[in-house]
Amino acid sequence: MSWNDSVTEPTRRPTRSTYIPPYLRTTASNNTTPFGSQTDFSSGPRFSAPNRGRGHGGGRGRWGQNRQFHDRPTNANPFDLVEKFDELEVVEDGNVGQGINFDAYEDIPVETSGSDIPPAVNTFAEIDLGKALNENIRRCKYVRPTPVQRHAIPIALAGRDLMACAQTGSGKTAAFCFPIISGIMRNPKSMSVPVWGGRGGGGVAYPLALILSPTRELSCQIHEEAKKFSYQTGVKIVVAYGGAPISQQLRNLEKGVDILVATPGRLVDMIERERVSLRMIKYLALDEADRMLDMGFEPQIRRIVEQMGMPRPGPRQTMLFSATFPTEIQRLASDFLSNYIFLAVGRVGSSTDLIAQKVEYVQEMDKRNYLMSLLHAQSANGAYGKHALTLVFVETKRGADALEHWLCMNGFPATAIHGDKVQMERERALKSFKTGVTPLLVATDVAARGLDIPHVAHVINFDLPKDIDDYVHRIGRTGRAGKSGLATAFFSDKNMPLAKSLVELMVEAKQEVPPWLTQYAESSSTYGSSGRGRRYGGGKFGGRDYRNSSQYNSGDDYNYTQYADSYAVSDSYAAATSSAFPYDATPNSAYYAGGGIDSNAVGSRGYNFDQEGIVASGWE
């Protein structure tokens, strides 16, 4: 595949003066890496420096003059810093030489629609991502692309817009990062050089790629991942999010930025301060795109994408990733896309077989005592501590504080994370949880999506969420890295509206449903269930391209009529999901649950991907 052809003429950012080729950019710390002291000047692309451009960035700031490569900040080796790396080594050592049955990939249902869809690849070797990126893939111990990567990367490398449906944990960060990094390296002339900043002076940074995510911690995580992928590529990644001093983030921007990872608020702030311009954005990725486009976020995202100088769809390549794409969200999202390809990998919105889901009927007033006995039983089993973390979700920030306090008063090493805490507390809580210092974390939905926290053995929905998709995201924090997980929900009278979809989800995941819950589900479904308070109408777990629904029916290979009918007769989760994949609509079919190559499903099929390091390296 000659995606090379699709690469556009190199563009130069408006205000720049000194060009530093990539192979000079990353040499400063080469000798300190554990991956050899090679300073392989031949590995970088050779090209001549472009003409110097006169700065015209709105009169603000200038690019550096004659900045030498040794002036650049030392490039810390992310493979050293990320603690996951140690786990990778352990995992690998313990499992050397085991065969992997990659035929299992073939069973994953995949739906693509759109025009001229580039074929999927089976190996990274089939894709020319470049030497540096291939090295990083090796360092990350990604042996084979995950299913979403197999499909999404060729699509993205072909320059196509993409709406991709794959559950968190299916390797989507890499799926959009690899093509972005590769694309930027293919246009070396456009790569950043440091902004001449000076104290308070402030230049304008012109990132080529923008990755937006809904929470600060998720942006940090993406940044950490992306740094690993871009190691020694010369591609510079900067993260910007609120709650942290803006000064340091601005300084980071001044050192040069190709890819900006950000939360929306801080990004808008920086744009308004004229410290960031979106004028040169070539790649836009929205992680957790359905969340980014829900009621709370949509106006802000629309403003960023449509009203702050970003190039239009077409000149800009846009990639949306999410576990779920409700029809209504797809409709909104299509404003940002041009001739896009829709991709759904795995059973969309489904949870995984290896997460055992329990639902207990617990009255509000009994919840604390019930939690206490649960935790006592847990610690008696030894299922507790550094490698058996318990994540407790509550509905409100106040509730999180109260429960944290109560747990601590009762001798449990708990901490809490929610949006009313200052960022430092949030980060401290997360770290303390991750490291097992406080193996109990009470959290609001701030921690529900995307976060990759190894060793979460138990997710407790102390308060159930209102929406079943939030439930799916929450329980997806456990059962990772091939380990089994447990999810316990406290179901109270307040949760009656959730009964139906919860039962359907559990049936789908082959979980034992308590009879009382089935009864609730049936009684709640007798009235108002179909077409009622579903935020986005039918197809909430839209694993299907909305363009293929009736009014868009252009007649390709799907049976749209049947699909539409299934929504008409049943507004159910099961109907939505089982109709998502025409290849195998059998409810009990053993394809990977949860989108992509979910480690749990893999494990349940008897394949252990840990040995390849794929699972343990963090897929979010």
Next chain:
DNA sequence: AAAAAAC
């Protein structure tokens, strides 16, 4: 109705 996201 809550949560998230700027200062």
